[in-house]
Amino acid sequence: MRALGRAGQYVALVAYVVFLGFPLVWLFSTALKTPREMGNLNPSWVPADPTLANFAAAFGEQDLVGSAVRSLVVALATSVITVVISLPAAYAMARHRSALNRAATGWVLVSQVFPFILIIIPLFMVLRALDLVSTLTGLVLVHVTFVLPFALWMLQGYVRAVPRELEEAASVDGAGRLRALASVVAPLLAPGVVATLLFAFISSWNEFLFALVVLKDPDVATLPLTLVKFTGPEGVSRLGPLAAASLLATIPSLVFFAIIQRRLRSGLMAGAVKG
C-alpha cells in the first residue's frame, strides 16, 4: 500500500514536471520551425526541417544580448537592494510587536492592491524631476519600490519562524545582539533570503509596464521591451523570432535559479528548540 502511495507521488511529480516543462520545450521546438511548418494544423514536437533562421532574425534585428544584460543588471540590483532593505525591516517588524507594527504590516499589504496604471503618471513625473527617466537606476528604484512590500511581508514570516530562544541562548553564551544576529539568526534565514531574492529577481526580470514608461531611450531597453517588438496588432506576431528571443530570455533566470536553488531548503531549524 505504501509502495503504491509512493508510486502515485512519483506519477504526480512527473506530471507536474511535464506540465512545467511543456512551454519551454514547445518554445524550443517553435524556435526551430519554418513559418510554413508553424502554419501546419497538426504541429509536431520535432521540427521536420529544423532551421536557425529564427535565431538569426531575432539576434540580427534586435539588440537581444544588450537587452538581456540590462535586464540582468536591473533584476540583480532589484533583488539585492530589496533584500538589503527588507531584511532588517522584517526583523524589526517581526520581533517588536506593537500597534505601529501591525499598522505598518497592514499598510504594506494594502499597498499591493493599488493598480499599477493608477500611479504610473505620477511616478513618471517623480522620476523626471529626479532626472532618472531612461536610466536603469530609475527602473531599479521603481522595481525595488514595488517588490519591497511583498518581500517584507514574506521575510517577516521567515523571521518569526526562528525561535527567540536561539537568540537568548546566544546571549547567554556571551554573544552581543549583533553577533547573535550575524552568527545565529542570519544563517537560519538563508532559505528565506534566497526565496526573497528569487521572487524579486523574477518580478523585475519579467516586468514590462514600468520599463515601458521609464525607459524612453531605445538604447537602454530591457528584454521585455525588446521581445514585444516581434508582435503586431490584433495579437498577430512573428512567432518564430519571438520564440527564439523568448528562449534566450529564459536562460539567465534558469542559470540564476540553478546557482542559488540549493539554498532553498527547509528544516534547518528542526529540533533547534526542545523540551
Added chain:
Amino acid sequence: MRVRSVLAAGAAALVTLTAAACGSGDAGGGEATSAGPVKLQFLSLAWQKESIAANKELVETWNKANPTIQVEYVQGSWDNVNDQLVTSFEGGEAPDVIHDDSPALSGFASRGYLLDLKDKLPAELKGDIPQAAWDTVTFSDGKDGQGVYGVPFLQESQVIIANKKLLDEADVRVPTAEEPWTWDEFAEITRKLTKPGKRFGVAWPMKSPVNKVLNLSLNFGGTFFQTDAAGKSTVKVGPEERQVLQRIHDQLHKDKSADPSALGMGTADPLPGFFDGKYALLPAGVFLRQQVVEQAPEGFEWVTIPPLKGTSAEQGAVSQTLSVAAQSKHPDEAVKFISFFLNGPNQVKLAKGDWLLPTSTSAAKDSSINAEKDGWDVATASAKNLVVAPFLKVNGYDEWRTKVATPALQQYFANKITLDAAAKTLVEEGNKVLERYSS
C-alpha cells in the same frame, strides 16, 4: 559561501554596469544645439521585417539628404503604444513624430497633445491624399474648432482569402472588383463549399468582433451611432445594423456553413485550418495576405476575393497615421520629415512592407501594388470602398467596444442570446457609457 560569493560578484557587477548605464542619457524629444543639427525622434510601430526595413531605409535616406535635421528611429509596439504615449505627453518627453492609428488621435487631440497640421502641410501632400482619408484624422480640438491631427498613410479593407482549389471544385464564380459577391451570394457559396463533418465554407475569427462587424455593416448602411445637433452620440441598432450580425449568425447556426469553434480565434489563428482545407474562405484584413504567403504549404493556391456588397460595398476604415507632438521643439522640421516620408513613392514602400493600402492616390497607381500576384490588384482596388468609420468620432467608443459590444456580440454569435437581446444591450448599456463622455 557560494551565495555570498555570487552576491558579492553580482553587487560588483551592478555597481559597474549600473554606473555605466546611468550615463546613457535622456531620450527626450527633438533637441538642437547651437552648433549641431536639429534632432527629431520618430516613434514607429512597424513590426514586420519588410516594414521595419522600409522605415529604416527611408529614415536613412532622409538623414543623408538632410544633415541639419537628423531623425532617430525608435521602434514601438502596437500593443502598448498609447500607455507609453500618455506618460510621454504628460512628462514632456514625447517623440517629435508619432506613428499611431486614427482612433487614438481623437483623445490625444482633445487633450492638446498633438499639433494641428491643418495649415502646416504642403499642398502636394494634401492633394495626394483623398478627403475620405483626411476625414479619419480630423477631430475636435477640445475647444470649438476642428483640426487635422495626423497624416493618414495606410489603411485596411476587409477582403476574403479563398482556397482556389476548393472554389474551382465547387465551380464557384470568382468575383471581380467590378462584380463582387453580394452577401446573399456569399451565403449561398459558403453553403455550397461546406461538407458536413469535413469542411466549413467559412471561418469567422471573432476574438475582437466589434470593429470588424461595424466596418462591414456599412455595406447595408449600418452606422451603429447617431449624433444629434448638439454633438451628443447615442447607439442605434436598427434594421441596417442588424443585417451583417444576422447574416453571420445564420452562417454559424442556421446554415452551419461557418465553424463555431473559430469564433474565439484571433485574426491569424484559422490559417492552419485554412491551409488544411478545413475552411474554404477566410474573411480578413488585407494584411493577412502576408501571413498566407509566408505560411502556406508549397503548392497551395489561394486568391483574394474583393469586399462583399450589400446595398453598397462601402466599408468603414481607420488609418495609420503620423502626427507631430504639440510639445515638439521643432514642429516645422517634423512636418518636413513627414512630408518626405509619406510622399507617393515612399508610401508604396511602406504599403508593401505592411501589406496594407496606401492613402496616396499617386502611390495607388504604382504597378507593384496593382499586380495580380498575392492579390495586390484586388486589395488596392478595394481602397475605393473605404469611408471613414462612423465610430471614429464617437467619444467613449473604446469603452463601449470593450465593455459592452465585445461581450454582447460574442454572446450573440455563440447563440447564447438573441439578436434583440444583443441589440438591447448595445443600445441601453452603450448609451450609459456614452452619456458619461458627453457630460
